[in-house]
Amino acid sequence: MKRTVANVTIECVEGDITDQQGFDAVANAANAQLRPGGGVAGAIHSAAGPELDRACRPLAPIGPGEAVITPAFNLPNKHVLHCLGPVYGRDEPSAELLASCYRAALELADENELESVAFPSISTGVFGYPLAAAARVALKAAAETAPRLRHVRLIRFVLWGRDALGAHERALEALSP
Ligand code: AR6
Helix, strand or coil: CEEEECCEEEEEEECCHHHCCCCCEEEEECCCCCCCCCHHHHHHHHHHCHHHHHHHHHHCCCCCCCEEEEECCCCCCCEEEEECCCCCCCCCCHHHHHHHHHHHHHHHHHHCCCCEEEECCCCCCCCCCCHHHHHHHHHHHHHHHHHHCCCCCEEEEEECCHHHHHHHHHHHHHCCC
């Protein structure tokens, strides 16, 4: 499912964030220390190889709502945008911090003249953010940032499983026209 907002296509697909052929960048649901960890971060680091961990070290730590960029090494992309989402119930205000991750990552991609960015559903795994609420924040942040982007023309949300896909499709549909 896709929609176009200010010349930027926003789409939702079910899939694996480490398998986004042709995308200039993929986002990582990182930890503050930018170490491999589990979930998306574990999958991204194991697919990218140990050079990614070495590239991350001088950039850590980052705070909730922040994003940093590295090369993508063995992933089929040029860059990784490492985003630290809020831990639900601890990092407040959670919705603003979550929106800030997406905005910061998209702005970084744009500054680097990237055209396409794929995101996982940040904070909805280990960090415990409820899926439907996180999906609304994510899609709204993407749509609100879109008019300011000069290079990014495709934003893809890559969802792990039917429930995550459904929540994001409903949030995409609910965006005002
Ligand atoms: N592709 C796309 N989505 C995935 C994949 C994948 N390969 N694997 C899991 N998901 P999480 P967080 C979904 O826990 O909540 C790590 O240990 C998953 O179902 O990766 O931001 C880090 O080191 C969920 O919906 O990220 C941090 O410490 C979503 O991606 C911490 O977890 C995010 O799950 C970050 O927690």
